[in-house]
Amino acid sequence: MVESWSFLDTAESNFRPLVVIELAKGTKEETIEWFTKRIVDKKADGGAQLLIQPLVMENGVENIYLVGASHLRLLLGAETVGLVKECNDNSMRTFTYSSRKTFKHFADDNHNFLTMAECQYIIKHELENLRAKNEKMIPGYPQAKLYPGKSIVRRLLTSGILVQIFPLHDKEELKKLSHSWYGRVKVGYQPLDDIRCYFGETIALYFGFLEYFTFALIPMAVIGIPYYVFAWEDYDKYVMFATFNLLWSTVILEVWKRMCAILTYRWGTLLMKRQFEEPRPGFHGVLGINPVTGREEPVYSSIKRQLRIYLVSLPFVCLCLYFSLYVMMIYFDLEQWALDYHKENESNFSSLMLYVPSIIYAVVIEIMNRIYRYAAEFLTSWENHRLESSYQNHLILKVLVFNFLNCFASLFYIAFVLFDMKLLRQSLATLLITSQILNQFAESLLPYWLQKRYNRRMKKRMCSKKTDTDLSLAEQVNMEKEMGTYLGTFDDYLELFLQFGYVSLFSCVYPLAAVFAVLNNITEIYSDALKMCRVYKRPFAEPTASIGVWQLAFETMSVISVVTNCILIGMSPEVDALFPDSKMDLVLTVALIEHLLLAIKFIMAFVIPDKPRDIQMKLAKLEFESLEALKQQVRAFQMQL
Helix, strand or coil: CCCCHHHCCCCCCCCCCCEEEEECCCCCHHHHHHHHHHHHCCHHHCCCCCEEEECCCHHHCCCEEEEECCHHHHHHHHHHHCCEEEECCCCEEECCCCCHHHECCCCCCCCCCCCHHHHHHHHHHHHHCCECCCCCEECCEEEEECCCCCEHHHHHHHHCCEEEEEECCCHHHHHHHHHHHCCCCCCCCCCHHHHHHHHCHHHHHHHHHHHHHHHHHHHHHHHHHHHHHHCCCCHHHHHHHHHHHHHHHHHHHHHHHHHHHHHHHHHCCCCCCCCCCCECCCCCCEEEECCCCCCEEEECCHHHHHHHHHHHHHHHHHHHHHHHHHHHHHHHHHHHHHHHHHHHHCCHHHHHHCCHHHHHHHHHHHHHHHHHHHHHHHHHHHCCCCEHHHHHHHHHHHHHHHHHHHHHHHHHHHHHHHCCHHHHHHHHHHHHHHHHHHHHHHHHHHHHHHHHHHHHHHHHHHHCCCCCCCHHHHHHHHHHHHCECCCCCHHHHHHHHHHHHHHHHHCCCCCCHHHHHHHHHHHHHHHHHHHHHHHECCCCCCCCCCCCHHHHHHHHHHHHHHHHHHHHHHHCHHHHCCCCCCHHHHHHHHHHHHHHHHHHHHHHHHHCCCCCHHHHHHHHHHHHHHHHHHHHHHHHHHHHC
């Protein structure tokens, strides 16, 4: 970078608050003075070179601060984090301040060149990279130890001095987005580009996947409706539906990879270089030297971590799985009791009682999933993973294994042990519909109602106060700081993963599964949009190029669905009649078909490119230009020598 950080002025006449910092009440003055000084100090002095102003609340308490940055500082920060923007020649390139004039829509007086989400991401990056220099502790708190290179913000968070950091909503932009997104019921696509500009790529990609998955379910739903109407009790005809299910579950995931590449290229994240991953805030250990960075940081033995995983976490997960199977057997006892009761009474009430065990079991499954989630988070945190990506991978593995067994074990038992297709259909329908209703209530309706009640109380309280500060800004900060924190897309993807399992594994037995999934996803789009805009604090934007490990999870589920549907086909009376003399021939034939279908699936995954041809060419062109530029730099350096 030709320009030096030293020329950057930290003052700006029009201060635009972007990020809120809330400190604990009673934080010592020397701590506040030291922390705010580090935020405004120049980069050369180890600061973040940002702008900060206190927000004076009632009773003169100053524990909330607003952080912003000058336009020039944000542009230099965009280069630091490696943002990719569109150039005048329509290509996507990593932004550099020295070549800023070559980027589309750039002008020195255009403060909208960077989206608000990008500006907040830059500020978050700079705050998280504030590092201790020679300090041994946080001033005023001798128990909060520091060492050179330690992230100051992360230490303040773990010490309880820093309560939270969150980005502010833009009320006008949020109003426009809400109107175009969920403000009116319409048939059409979501404004994914607007969602990306406001919330960032990770959340926009989730809603893109939710929309794509909903459209992908429509063929299954369209075929399932006449199948339900004309062949409800005729299980011989589910062979055709199961065959289509096999092709469907394979194709949609391969097509999504291409859709994902198109979106992330347009947003620039497909080209972003992976940032070096810092230790996660909860990581602890004895001080040592990182062999990669050479910095002093906590070091924890990988052997100890492996011992914790295999001697504690693994047995605990196995115990939970056993408990889940035990609850499942209680459910079957209840089913038998309901069936016996219906045989004795033969009434409308007894007919309704047949569904009660499944409903109770569905509710118990949801409760067990949520309790186990907290236990899995505690265990994964206790394992003391150094990197956030490692922590997330271990957490996802624990949760997926338990949720898969907890939700689908009873269906496998009914299908392949009891061979009761009628009970399988009833259980699948009840589990799917009940889980959808509970998720909608717990994730959207209840939080929205609680937040609306709080907002009404806060508005009354703020209107009764007279403060020197801008009432609308103080009111906004007060409301947003009390909102719930959006913990990421984990639970949203998990819900879609389980829904994909219900549809792909056994939907040939209950063809309306895809219909209910489509209806649920349509309401999910609106309820999740409402949740993001009205219920939770605005999350920081996080660049991403894919849905990550969830792509592998969905592909694994599709492989299992191939095996499941092949066995269901082999169990059908139609296929069974083709092998009247030898059941071994039937088993071998089904196994052969299953292997062939898996081979076709993997061949399709290999043949269908993950990226469209035009994007492959653009990426290759950029790589070639980068290599040529590097060669020219080497030649220039050699000539100087």
